[in-house]
Structure formats: structure tokens, C-alpha cells
Amino acid sequence: MIAYHFGRGRARLAPYLFLIPGLLLYLIIALGPSLATAGFSFTNATGIRGAPINWVGFENYKEFLLLGQAAKDNFGALGRTLIFCFFVTTIQFSLGLFVAMLVNQGLKGTNFFRTLYFMPVILGAVIQGLIWSLFLYPLGGPMARLLEFFGTSSEFLGGAPAVAFTWVIVVQIWANMGTTMIIFLAGLQTIPTEMYEAAEIDGASKWQIFKNVTWPLLTPSVNTNLLLNIIGSLQAWQLFLVLIGYRNGTQVLGYMIYAQGFGQTSGSTSSSFRQGYAAAASIILFILVLIIGSITQTILNRRERRILG
């Protein structure tokens, strides 16, 4: 604690007093519930106000992981979550870096391109999803026309689960690549131009410059983007809701949790909300994020030490 200048005695309490509302809101709305998720995962809580909540031990976990068809579906969703994460992360990360480097060359019109690529980020899942539903309109929409030109056709979001799923990956990348690009751009701008000039004088090729100057010096943004992309895509599912809805063979874990906890459609009654089960599923997703996140973090830390040391 450092010297406090705004009075003694009672007046010394002012900072504590004014801090209370913000801290309380945070503890009650975010931190408390977040910690309580684990507790709820051992109960049979529903969505009915005042209904008794009983302790059921590991029942929810057993059901999620071991019970016949439901468990099969869950592992399907788990697999799709990992596939979604893998493709979104690798493509979005590489495209983001590539585009950031293009935009960082100081070419004319750069601001326009940067703004355009970043724009979808602020539009939100509803607008992103609806824009692409129209773009992928199967009855003579722009994408259908393009395929027609190549002599083929697709039902896009209404087609086979794998096709619909692939398009959600495309839209997810389209929607969020801007954030990855912006973070890489911020990283690129911290690299002093003298470094490039020195490398050029030494006669280094473009690829050598990228490998030996840009890539190592970009380490902080590489770490940030990789973690953000992995964690973000493991938890993302809003675009599934807007683009295809709750359809067998396409769900990811996040969407399953929501569907179990709050009903698949807005019309279902709150008695069918299986919130204890959904809480258990959230904990499983959380553990997945934690494991993949910490493995990535460990690898990144090792790499950083190797580069710096």
C-alpha cells in the first residue's frame, strides 16, 4: 500500500465504500456462479423455480460418458468440437498472419482493406449468420450460381451434416479472422524496421527474413492468437444456432450444453431443462479447454524460452 492523500479516519474508507458495488456485482453475477457450476453438476436441478434440487453424485457424468446412445452422441459432439477447433484455429491463424503481413507493407489503401476485413467482428453472430444464409441460399443464390457455373450444386447449410458443418467453419473464420489479423498487426508494428533493413543488407531472402526476423519477434502475438483461437473455437457455437439450428450430426459441445440446459427450441417448457446434466457437460467442456489450453501454453512457453535464450 502506498500513501493515501484523501484524508484520514472516516475519509480513509472512501475507496472501499465506492469499490463495493462493482465488486459485489462481479462476485454475485460472474465469479460465484462460475465456481458453483461444479456444485450444480452433481445435482438434478431443472429450470423450475422452487423445485427441489437433489444431490445425485456422479450420475450426470456417468450418463454423459457411459449411457448408450446419449453417450455416443456426446462423443460425436466432442469429436466435432475438436475438429471445429482444429480447422478454425489453423486456418484462421495462418490467414490472419498472412493478411496482417500483406496489410503491413504500407501499400496505399491499406486502411480500407484492414477496415473491411475487420468489420464482420463487430457485426455479431446474428448478422454474420443471416448474411451468409442469404449468400448460401440454395435456390439460385450467389454461391449456388457459382457452383452451377462449375456444373455442380450443393444444398449448403441444408445439406448433409458434414457439408453444413464445413460451411459453419468457413463463416466462423470469415467472421473472426479480423481479430487475429489486428493482433498480428499490433505485433508486426513493434518490430523495428532497422531489423528488416539489416537483414536485407545481409542479402537475406524474403523467406529467410520471415523465418529469422518476423516469426521469432512475433512470438507474443503468436502465443496470444493461438490461445485465443483455440479456446474461442472450442467454446463457439452461436453460428451453429443461427446458421443450421440444432441438427443431429452437426452439434458441438457448447450447443449441446445449451440445448440440454435450456431446451432445444424457445417453445419447450422449463421443466425439460436438465440443468444439472448441462452443468456436468459444462465442466467436461471446461476440462477439455483446460487440458488443450495448458498443453498449448506449455509448448508455447518452451518455444519462447528457446527463442529468447
Place this chain on the structure above:
Amino acid sequence: MKAAIKIHKPIKWGRVGSYAILILFAIIYASPLLILVNTSLKTLPDFMKNATSIASSFNFKNFIDAWTKANFPRYLTNSLIYTVSATLIFVVTAVFVAFPISRRYIKGANIILSLFVVALFLPPALIPQFQLMLALGLYNNPIGYILLFTINPIGMVILVNYIKTIPKELDEAAALDGCGYLKFMTSILFPLIRPAVATVAVLHAIGIWNELILPTIYLTNKDYYPITRGMIVFQGVYGSNWPTLAAAVLLMTLPMLLIFLLMQRYIISGLTQGAVKG
């Protein structure tokens, strides 16, 4: 004269190639939006006949239809109320938390700060939060809904870090002049940290405006729907009438686009800071 002939620089293929790729990406990014605008200007029969043809005339009827049939004014007003009030509550309460933490004017400042940081790594609060709101009778209640958006851990971290850049001597000087804590915060600190407040407020507001999951969970009364939820309902009813639906989407997009173009600097600085320090 010789020099004049030699003035042509050789074409740098690097530059031409760069522009080619930039333009290709621009097409991928802009065309879904342009298609949206084009569709919104067409009549339904036109769209059915040929979904991709260029709109032959400016047909604004779709916008009028969307505005009146989609209950748009209601949803927009709701979204505006939720966004503005929750952002205001968040920013004001957060600055009063961030300042004493940043200055270490309170005991346990570090512990409180880590409480905010740790939330980024914990399981989602969704289910217990719902149980809490249910128990408090705040389910399907606009006030309860607003309360859900009065916190933002990343925003808090950005504020704490920004306040560190304001010299501490300022506090001492103001206090010597007889300025109290509250007066200092409102009349000296707030104006000084305006860039950080703008950044945090804009990011937070965009998040609320775009939120789809929480209104789906917490609001069952149509009169309380924000624009996101309203759009999904509208899609359900007018799903096959793309011209009207496109007009509705465009009406919803315009305020966001405007805010984005005006506040781009703050949004980008917030995202990069939040990403690096969060």
C-alpha cells in the same frame, strides 16, 4: 532526356501480387454484404425469378415492411435501453474498482485484481447464474437482464492498466488543494482516462448489442426482446421472404456499422490490449 526514359520503374511483382490477394480477400469480405444490400432492394417475385440479378429499381418497400412488421421500433428501443444502461452501470462501477486497485489505495488490491483475472479461466457461469436469477424472481425481467451485463473482467484489466499511466503526483496535488476522493474521481480522473473508458465502453456495448444467447435464455416475453432475438423470430416467420429479411438485417447492421466506423480506433486498441494483457 535519357533520364526521362529511364523514369519507369520496373513493376514490382510483389506489389501487384499483394494487391491481387488483398482485392481477392476484399471480394470475399464485401460480397456477402453487397448481396444483402442488393436483395433488400428487390421485390419478392424478382428474387424468386432470379436471386442474384442486380436490383432494377430502388424498392424501399422492404424496409418499410421490415420496420413495421418486424416490430422493429420496439426491439431497437429495448436493445438501446439494455445496452446503454448496462454499459453505464458497468463503466461507473468498474472505474471505482479499478482506481483503488491500480493505486493500491486498498488492502488486498492484488487479490481483488486476480479475482477478476481468474474469471477468464473458469467454467462458464451459465447454469448457476440462471438458477440465481430464477430464485431472485429476475427471470424474464428486463432489470435482471440488464444486471447480467454489468460486469466485464477484460474491461476491468484494461482500466487498471490505463490508470497506472496517470501520474500519482496528481492525486497528492489535488488532495493538497482540498479535493476529496469522490470529487477527484469525477472531476479529475474520469476526464483523464476518457480514452480507456471509451475503449472499454464501446467493446462492452457491442457485446451487449450482439448478444443472442442470454436473451434467448432469460427473456420469454416478446415485448422485452432485444433486436438480436427479434431478428431470429423474424427469420422464423419471414424466412422465405429474403428481400424483407435482408432489409431487416440491413436495418440492424447500420447502427453497428456506424459505431464501428466512428469508433474503430477505440475498438482496435481495446482488442489488442485486452488480448495482450488479459
